[in-house]
Amino acid sequence: MGRYVLRRVAQAVGMLFLVMFVLHLLTTLAIQLNGNPALAFFGDKIPSPAQVAAVEQRFGLDDPCYDQPGNPCLGPFVERLGQYAQGDLGTNLRGREVTDIVASAAPNTLRLFVMVTITWLVLGMVLGSVAARWRGSPSDHGIRLTSVLIDALPVFVLLLVYKEVVTVPLSGWAKETFGEDSWPPYWFKPSFDPEHPWATVAVPGILLGLAGSAAFIRLVRASQLDSYGGDHVRTARSKGLNEGRVVVHHVVRNSSIPVVTAVGLTFAEALSGAVITEGIMNIYGMGGVLWDAVQSSDVGLVLGIVTILTAVTVLVMIVVDIAYAALDPRIRYE
Amino acid sequence: MRQARIATFAAGAAVVALTVAGCTPSDTVEDDGPVTLKLTIDQDMETLFPGDSGIADNIAILDVVYDGLVRYDPETKEPYNYVAESIESDDNTVWTIKIKPDLTFQNGEPVDAAAFARSWNYTAGHPELYSNYFFERFKGYEEMQDEIDDEGEVVKESPVEELSGLTVADDLTLEVELNAPFAGFATMLGYTGFYPVAQECLDDVEACAVKPIGNGPFQITEWDQGVSVDAERWADYTLDETPEDIDAINWREYAGASSWSDFEAGDLDVSYPPPADLAAAQEDPELSERLAEAPGAALTYIGFPLYEDGPWQDKEFRKAISMAIDRETIVDQLSGGLATPADSWVVPDGVPGGEAGTCEWCVFDPEAAKAALEKAGGWPDGETLTIGLSNDETEIEYFKAIGDSIEANLGIPYELKPNPDFSSVRSEQGFDGIFRNNWFPDYPLNENYLAFYAVGEEGAGNFGWYDKEFEDKLAEGDQAATLDEAVVKYQEAEAILAEEFPTIPFRFNAGAEYYSERLDDVVLDPFSGAVRVRALTVTE
Numbered sequence: 001m002g003r004y005v006l007r008r009v010a011q012a013v014g015m016l017f018l019v020m021f022v023l024h025l026l027t028t029l030a031i032q033l034n035g036n037p038a039l040a041f042f043g044d045k046i047p048s049p050a051q052v053a054a055v056e057q058r059f060g061l062d063d064p065c066y067d068q069p070g071n072p073c074l075g076p077f078v079e080r081l082g083q084y085a086q087g088d089l090g091t092n093l094r095g096r097e098v099t100d101i102v103a104s105a106a107p108n109t110l111r112l113f114v115m116v117t118i119t120w121l122v123l124g125m126v127l128g129s130v131a132a133r134w135r136g137s138p139s140d141h142g143i144r145l146t147s148v149l150i151d152a153l154p155v156f157v158l159l160l161v162y163k164e165v166v167t168v169p170l171s172g173w174a175k176e177t178f179g180e181d182s183w184p185p186y187w188f189k190p191s192f193d194p195e196h197p198w199a200t201v202a203v204p205g206i207l208l209g210l211a212g213s214a215a216f217i218r219l220v221r222a223s224q225l226d227s228y229g230g231d232h233v234r235t236a237r238s239k240g241l242n243e244g245r246v247v248v249h250h251v252v253r254n255s256s257i258p259v260v261t262a263v264g265l266t267f268a269e270a271l272s273g274a275v276i277t278e279g280i281m282n283i284y285g286m287g288g289v290l291w292d293a294v295q296s297s298d299v300g301l302v303l304g305i306v307t308i309l310t311a312v313t314v315l316v317m318i319v320v321d322i323a324y325a326a327l328d329p330r331i332r333y334e
Numbered sequence: 335m336r337q338a339r340i341a342t343f344a345a346g347a348a349v350v351a352l353t354v355a356g357c358t359p360s361d362t363v364e365d366d367g368p369v370t371l372k373l374t375i376d377q378d379m380e381t382l383f384p385g386d387s388g389i390a391d392n393i394a395i396l397d398v399v400y401d402g403l404v405r406y407d408p409e410t411k412e413p414y415n416y417v418a419e420s421i422e423s424d425d426n427t428v429w430t431i432k433i434k435p436d437l438t439f440q441n442g443e444p445v446d447a448a449a450f451a452r453s454w455n456y457t458a459g460h461p462e463l464y465s466n467y468f469f470e471r472f473k474g475y476e477e478m479q480d481e482i483d484d485e486g487e488v489v490k491e492s493p494v495e496e497l498s499g500l501t502v503a504d505d506l507t508l509e510v511e512l513n514a515p516f517a518g519f520a521t522m523l524g525y526t527g528f529y530p531v532a533q534e535c536l537d538d539v540e541a542c543a544v545k546p547i548g549n550g551p552f553q554i555t556e557w558d559q560g561v562s563v564d565a566e567r568w569a570d571y572t573l574d575e576t577p578e579d580i581d582a583i584n585w586r587e588y589a590g591a592s593s594w595s596d597f598e599a600g601d602l603d604v605s606y607p608p609p610a611d612l613a614a615a616q617e618d619p620e621l622s623e624r625l626a627e628a629p630g631a632a633l634t635y636i637g638f639p640l641y642e643d644g645p646w647q648d649k650e651f652r653k654a655i656s657m658a659i660d661r662e663t664i665v666d667q668l669s670g671g672l673a674t675p676a677d678s679w680v681v682p683d684g685v686p687g688g689e690a691g692t693c694e695w696c697v698f699d700p701e702a703a704k705a706a707l708e709k710a711g712g713w714p715d716g717e718t719l720t721i722g723l724s725n726d727e728t729e730i731e732y733f734k735a736i737g738d739s740i741e742a743n744l745g746i747p748y749e750l751k752p753n754p755d756f757s758s759v760r761s762e763q764g765f766d767g768i769f770r771n772n773w774f775p776d777y778p779l780n781e782n783y784l785a786f787y788a789v790g791e792e793g794a795g796n797f798g799w800y801d802k803e804f805e806d807k808l809a810e811g812d813q814a815a816t817l818d819e820a821v822v823k824y825q826e827a828e829a830i831l832a833e834e835f836p837t838i839p840f841r842f843n844a845g846a847e848y849y850s851e852r853l854d855d856v857v858l859d860p861f862s863g864a865v866r867v868r869a870l871t872v873t874e
Binding site: 012034036037038039040041042047048049050052054055056057058064067092094095100101104105122124163164168171172175188189190191193194279280281284288289292295296299 | 378380381460461462464466467470479480482485486487488540559560561562586587588589595596598599600601611622684703725753754755756757758759761762
């Protein structure tokens with residue numbers, strides 16, 4: 001097990017390096033082709049060469065390679081790697097520490113993910129299990145229809161309708177009914193409130209989770225149906241175990257592997273949902289920060305954040321792998 | 335038991351989430367508690383350092399955190415002395431500024447001549463700061479700049495750290511010597527870049543950029559970057575322009591997202607609806623009473639790549655394009671009440687010297703446009719006119735309408751070329767068709783709308799346009815004995831622009847904000863379009 005983890009970590013470091021290098025090349029090329037973000041700083045003014053030079057230096061773009069299309073700018077890349085190795089993730093274009101940005105943006109995104117994951121697990125496990133347990137029943141059909149409907153409704157539509165149509169009357173009603181100082185008005189605030197992060201992120205998180213839950217419900221249903229037909233379940237039943245124990249120990253547990261895999265994989269996907277949710281609900285989070293950074297050719301910030309995200313994703317994958325072993329006694333890592 | 339543990343964990347997490355969610359509501363606006371004004375920051379904001387603040391949002395915040403030498407009258411737009419006791423000059427070159435006695439910063443340091451001198455020297459010596467270019471007019475600016483080679487690399491760093499034209503004569507007297515006379519000097523001094531800074535601020539500029547030490551009626555308590563800025567009233571403020579009813583201000587950052595739902599839910603004091611919600615807002619009789627409007631100062635105009643060969647080299651062609659654009663209809667349809675069609679290069683009634691109608695060919699006249707195009711020799715067959723602009727969705731809508739107007743009236747096919755790095759392409763003269771420009775003035779004087787056309791040599795600048803006569807007129811204005819005379823000279827320079835027609839004015843932004851029931855005396859700054867917080871009254 002120890003050696004397995006070590007090997008995975010080594011692979012992860014290699015992958016991280018590769019991702020960073022490709023991203024470095026892409027952002028460098030973007031700057032070389034599109035023009036220097038330093039010039040954008042001046043807007044309509046015509047800067048003197050000294051002003052341009054000073055802003056380029058401030059943005060960390062003073063290396064001449066940024067003016068030569070096709071030059072891979074290895075010098076700045078190696079320099080950046082050196083910094084990263086010392087735990088310094090550098091700054092964004094305007095000199096704000098990347099770690100500072102992440103420290104203030106990441107908790108909000110994590111809050112969102114917590115709500116999303118809870119929604120997935122609760123909806124997926126409950127509805128999926130019900131549909132599998134009573135296959136072909138009206139509730140199975142109902143659940144499957146619901147999951148198709150959920151799929152048909154894009155997340156941004158769901159969020160926009162919630163924000164534009166529902167929040168204003170609902171938060172007004174909640175204020176009148178429960179009072180200004182109670183919880184409910186915060187749950188239905190039209191946008192994020194940094195003073196009450198959990199309360200204002202809950203509903204958007206549930207909605208984002210809801211939008212992604214359809215595939216989850218179907219996955220749980222399919223994999224549990226598989227288990228219901230399995231030999232080990234037949235054996236368990238023939239041993240005379242009661243149905244509850246059969247379902248919990250032999251069906252749910254054995255069908256959890258694909259579910260755990262899916263949680264790991266959709267973690268990365270949830271980030272794209274986070275960009276939308278954060279944008280609409282005005283949550284200061286990683287998705288929105290990354291989005292802005294790419295738009296403004298902020299090489300340092302893009303690389304810093306992607307490095308962190310890649311590291312987290314790889315970590316989640318490793319945790320998922322380890323969870324396999326915990327869920328399925330047949331799986332052992334050497 | 336493992337799955338049971340997982341289930342317990344999930345349930346536990348949900349309980350924790352909901353408990354944390356619920357246990358925090360506390361300090362909302364109570365009826366008798368302190369009054370917190372709730373405003374918005376609409377763009378991405380990076381700094382609150384005076385010498386580096388150049389967008390409407392940080393300018394608006396610093397307007398209540400700092401006091402400048404002069405402030406501007408909302409009616410006449412003329413400057414009047416505020417921190418300054420007097421600003422005088424005999425020749426418009428050497429200026430003597432006297433500062434009111436006994437003023438201090440929020441940390442107790444004195445606001446004296448040295449406080450201004452250290453601020454200006456710092457900004458003048460740091461070309462990477464937004465307001466650096468203001469000090470180009472000061473004697474000694476050149477000597478402070480590093481030497482740069484043709485590649486844009488620094489060859490020699492300048493050891494000079496102070497403007498030779500800036501002298502602290504005594505505690506409260508500052509002498510300024512400019513490179514050349516400039517009648518509008520006092521007007522410029524109200525701008526953010528000329529605020530004083532405390533020594534403590536320069537000792538740690540990074541900290542000061544996040545939590546400035548001001549000398550105005552409010553002090554910043556916290557800026558959670560990307561999220562919100564909080565300020566509270568500074569108890570020891572001694573001058574008179576301060577809103578008595580407001581104890582604190584909270585600015586929420588929206589970074590381009592709409593704040594309208596929050597306004598509707600009662601969480602904001604000021605906001606303006608996005609286009610989709612505008613009609614509903616306008617039809618609401620109760621809301622319509624709480625609308626403040628003001629002419630805005632920002633000009634959107636169209637430039638030609640005069641650095642490149644093409645039909646645009648002929649003035650008749652430029653006239654044709656201008657007269658083919660139906661500004662009235664386009665602005666009416668798309669602005670949602672936030673713009674007016676432009677027929678001058680300087681905002682009329684917005685700043686001294688601004689007059690409507692200076693642009694003779696800014697009227698929509700398809701027949702005259704066709705005639706002018708013919709005179710210019712027509713548009714080359716098979717060619718497409720490209721229109722360069724940024725990725726901003728609103729601008730794309732506007733310029734699509736402009737392109738349609740040109741195509742319909744002149745038969746010139748067009749293609750929009752949105753580009754995220756639009757400003758860099760523009761300053762590198764990278765466009766090969768017409769392109770969007772926008773000018774947001776820094777201080778209220780017509781000169782500020784014109785000075786950037788003075789590039790000093792043939793082919794330079796964003797447009798590749800140079801006119802000696804125009805630059806001479808600007809210089810004459812700078813040398814005029816009084817501001818009034820200078821304004822007239824600048825108007826004459828605008829007339830040359832109108833005659834030579836290198837760019838086409840398209841629209842001026844207009845300010846408009848809806849405000850909450852508790853606000854009164856809501857006046858928009860004609861200049862920045864932001865609510866003038868210092869004039870507000872709040873009724874609870």
